[in-house]
Amino acid sequence: MSRLNHTDLELFERGVLVRLSNVDAGYGAATVLMGVDFEARAGEVALVTGPAAAGKTTLTHVLRLALPPRSGRALIMGVDVGRASGRQLAEVKRKIGYVAETPTFIEHWSAFDNIAMPLRMIGKKPREYADDVRELVDFVGISEAADLPVEKLSGAERRRCAIARALAAKPHLILADDPTAGMSPADGRRVVRLLAEMRRVGAGVVIASQDESLADCAPILRWRLERGRLTQVDTSLPAETEASE
Amino acid sequence: MRNALTGVERALFWTLAFAAFAAAAAGLGARAVDRLAVQYETQRNAYAIVRVLAPEGPAGLSAAESALRGAPHVASAAVMDAQRAAQLLTQWGGGEVLPEDLPPIRLLEIELRPAGPNVDVSGDVVAALAQGGVTAEVIEAPNTTAGGGAVSRVRTAALWGAIAFALVMAIIVSLSARGLAARRRELVTVMCDLGATRGQAAGRIADEAAVLGLYAGAVGGALAGVVALVVMLLVIPAATIEALPQMILPIDLAPIIAAPLGAAVAAGAGARAAASYFHAKAARLG
Known part of the structure; x- marks a missing residue:
């Protein structure tokens, strides 16, 4: 029996990538997110800001299907997370590009191989993906380090490598958890612009960060998370300005 | 890999x-x-001892030896002398047995050829001995004891x-x-x-x-x-x-x-x- 609901799929086809309705989530006895309502659409960038320990990382874990909601309904790309099978969740995960706060790599593999991994997982051969991966490597600005093992990369290069990997399989939804941590303000803004660029190819982007000024980098819908409660700051996208470009 | x-x-x-x-x-x-x-x-099953009941004495042993030469299943037959009997008894019994302490021996050792599972080897040998005018019994290695x-x-x-x-x-x-x-x-x-x-x-x-x-x-x-x-x-x-x-x-x-x-x-x-x-x-x- 299919656990996919046609109404949910229609929602996804209309561009609603994520819809959280009254979601509670947490770890062990602690409830971190309380009654969260959230929506992310294709071609839009959402910035979730909030102080440390507000629940930003927990929200990204819910969105990347690593943390099941305790209550409420989480609809990610037309799939109800609470009712989906392991295979369906894996399928949805393949449509999500995730940039962790501390990205995990196969450390002894080259940056190129790590970036190509999502493509290898969907069965592409090196000759099919080599050009695309090289292009990505150039796009994130780590051409010189592409053939080095990831363990030899600097913190900023690792972050860029993680972004490239997240974009490799042309995901529908891109999640970035504190992607500018440890970077200079200029580098951080460049990284956010890089991520925001993906809205142009129809992807939805969700960035979690403490830095509210990142909202100036691109047309971004702002959300505010405090003590596990999420509120929407902008109800419509600001117009694109030269500054945001 | x-x-x-x-x-x-x-x-x-x-x-x-x-x-x-x-x-x-x-x-x-x-x-x-x-x-x-x-x-x-295999070796154990290929070995048996024939005890001559009649006629008594060397004539009985000699007749049995002749009869066994043409008997079915028998590869070879040899009269057991006192020396050999003492050696076997020493080997099986643990204590030393001297040939001179033994009574007259009326035994022959025979080597058997492999036979099928349902063949009565002893019966065939006893029948062959009877045809040669010898009454005897065949003692095979028992299956119930150690071996x-x-x-x-x-x-x-x-x-x-x-x-x-x-x-x-x-x-x-x-x-x-x-x-x-x-x-x-x-x-x-x-x-x-x-x-x-x-x-x-x-x-x-x-x-x-x-x-x-x-x-x-x-x-x-x-x-x-x-x-x-x-x-x-x-x-x-x-x-x-x-x-x-x-x-x-x-x-x-x-x-x-x-x-x-x-x-x-x-x-x-x-x-x-x-x-x-x-x-x-x-x-x-x-």
Whole structure:
């Protein structure tokens, strides 16, 4: 029996990538997110800001299907997370590009191989993906380090490598958890612009960060998370300005 | 197989190879015990003693010897003198028996040819003796005392002992292979984050472990085979390089062939179980 609901799929086809309705989530006895309502659409960038320990990382874990909601309904790309099978969740995960706060790599593999991994997982051969991966490597600005093992990369290069990997399989939804941590303000803004660029190819982007000024980098819908409660700051996208470009 | 034979995997490789060697050696040992037991049983069944009841004295023994020459199943027959009887009694009874202490002996030793399972060998021999005018009885090696039942018990014990030992080695291989999965945990985590199902992530690690197990098992099995050949050459006087192919039956190669296959299966299963666990941990937080 299919656990996919046609109404949910229609929602996804209309561009609603994520819809959280009254979601509670947490770890062990602690409830971190309380009654969260959230929506992310294709071609839009959402910035979730909030102080440390507000629940930003927990929200990204819910969105990347690593943390099941305790209550409420989480609809990610037309799939109800609470009712989906392991295979369906894996399928949805393949449509999500995730940039962790501390990205995990196969450390002894080259940056190129790590970036190509999502493509290898969907069965592409090196000759099919080599050009695309090289292009990505150039796009994130780590051409010189592409053939080095990831363990030899600097913190900023690792972050860029993680972004490239997240974009490799042309995901529908891109999640970035504190992607500018440890970077200079200029580098951080460049990284956010890089991520925001993906809205142009129809992807939805969700960035979690403490830095509210990142909202100036691109047309971004702002959300505010405090003590596990999420509120929407902008109800419509600001117009694109030269500054945001 | 990426990096499966380098660095830290080398230790794992030799652990698996040693386990496979031990299992294959146990299998070969069990097979050797089995062959010795069969050989002993064959020799035991090929021997019987004829006791002449009538006519008495040397005439009876001589007539019996003549009758036995043409008797069915009998390969050879020889009158047992007092010297031989004393030797046998000393061997079987434990204490020394002197020929001069024995009464007149009315026995013949006979060697029998192999017969089918439902053939009454003793009855046929007694009938042949009767045709020659001799009343006698045939005393075969009994199946109820030490020699008979022990052979099948020894063979069964060798078989199950080898199987049990191989299972223990398989568990060791399986647990060792979990170490490989632990070292590949970051790969499992990354694959999980990128949307690999549990089967995909665990399968990849299991394949790597299985290939490592296959190679290690082949090395362990080959080493066990070499050791077995050296032992045969040293222990069996008739064993020569030329005679070895005839001495080694196909079944003796089974433990050597089973070692790599068993090691591959056990290593793959162990690594798969561990990788599945790591995937489950990575897939669901909280």
